[in-house]
Amino acid sequence: METNGTGLEIGVLNIEPKRVIDLWFEDGNVVIEAEDYQFCVFKSFLTTRSPIFKDTFSIPQPEDAERINGCPVLRIHDSATDAAHFFSAIFNSETFLPAPCPTTFEKVAAILRLATKYEVEYLRRRALDHLSSGYPTSLAQWREIEPPLATFSVLPSDALATINLAREVDCPWVLPAAFYDYCKFTGPAEIFRGTMQDGVLLALSDADKQLCLEAREAQREASKDIENFLTAPTLDDCAGAVCLESRLDWMRYLTKLRQDGCWLDPTEVWDHWDLFAEHVCEPCLHACQKKYEDARLAVWESIPGMFNLPSWVELEAERDVALKQV
Incomplete structure (x- = not known):
């Protein structure tokens, strides 16, 4: 099995996979597997948008490498749901239009996570713009008194996931509002142990737990x-x-x-x-x-x-740089 430094693998499939019909193109030339789901897509689209995929496909494959319908098989270590949102955004742009078009938090998080990982810059900026609309730096915008309004439903239950996502993809300007919302609705015991969502335990890092416990008293x-x-x-x-x-x-x-x-x-x-x-x-x-x-x-x-973060002015400046050319 061939691997590279990105965590991508090309090789043998361990289980019987399911094809994602909407992302299975009969004339596609690479099969990508995430968990037990497969996507048959186009190398050229991926290589022109992602330097990570470009490097991966440049690795010569052995003659006996696994193939499906003559296409090489590429396994990625991402959730199938995230991959479906990500590839849909690449191969059908109408599924993830720029703000102010409405979207969902799940879609924003998935695309932002993978666009960052695979360095698809235009999708990263688009996803950052959506996320920023839900966790703005202005009090008037936070209370939805002034535009731009959130492009997705901002739920208190998503605050924990937003904090972890912001840490992962480096968008600190959404952290103050997300932290504030999380601390407002979450008691010390739950902050300490984490929260079960869809059968998965979500928890903050130890450092962020301590921040929240202290900030809750400040609030x-x-x-x-x-x-x-x-x-x-x-x-x-x-x-x-x-x-x-x-x-x-x-x-x-x-x-x-x-x-x-x-x-x-x-x-x-x-x-x-x-x-x-x-x-x-x-x-x-x-x-x-x-x-x-x-x-x-x-x-x-x-x-x-x-929450030991820079001032709003500094965070806004960092946001403006990140969102340039959205």
């Missing part, structure tokens, strides 16, 4: 600090004692929620303003809203630092 403290919007200065035209008492009642309510394990998420727009407005005068309402928005922005700016 709780940030929530405590943001409650200070209720202490906005009393204005000269305030309605008086009734208004102040209402604010104190709201502060007691929010403090109780935090003590019970719930807290304000500074990345979200508070959804009780209409009710709050019924209990305070208009000048105080506007003062509290301004203080709240200022506090939200301050917390957002602090999120990268919670």
Whole structure:
């Protein structure tokens, strides 16, 4: 069996494989196997897009090398699902169009992972652009108040996979939002042991587990600090004692929620303003809203630092370089 430094193998098949019909071209000239699935595709497409495949196909094969319908067999050590998404994007571009066209997290992750591994740069940039839309560097974009909006459903359950993916493919600018989302919905015990998804245990590296355990407390403290919007200065035209008492009642309510394990998420727009407005005068309402928005922005700016990451400005610069020519 022939191998090369990329982890690709050309050789004997160990099990009866299944053909992927949509990616089995009758005039293809190479059969690629991932797990127990086979794809019959074209060398020329792969070699012009991937220097890794180009190097692999340049290795002379022995006369008795395994062939199917006269085509050499290439085994890759990737999941069949990832390979199907990846080859579909190469051989049928309509299956993975550039942003803002909608897609799925599974497809983005699969294509980004393999496009990085096999150095298919245009697909890597496209996948990075999609992933970046779901985990932006702007608070307004994160809350989907301003475009570009996410091209896929951003689910809390995908945050762990996103963190590991970002580490694997080197796109640190998505990490602050992904980390924040993960810590918001995940308790210390689950952070430590990992999460079962589709029968597979997903877990962070030990270093990232420690980051999350520490940052989770920082997020709780940030929530405590943001409650200070209720202490906005009393204005000269305030309605008086009734208004102040209402604010104190709201502060007691929010403090109780935090003590019970719930807290304000500074990345979200508070959804009780209409009710709050019924209990305070208009000048105080506007003062509290301004203080709240200022506090939200301050917390957002602090999120990268919670996870030992560069500032948003530095992360955005790195993103812009990576996405150039998308």
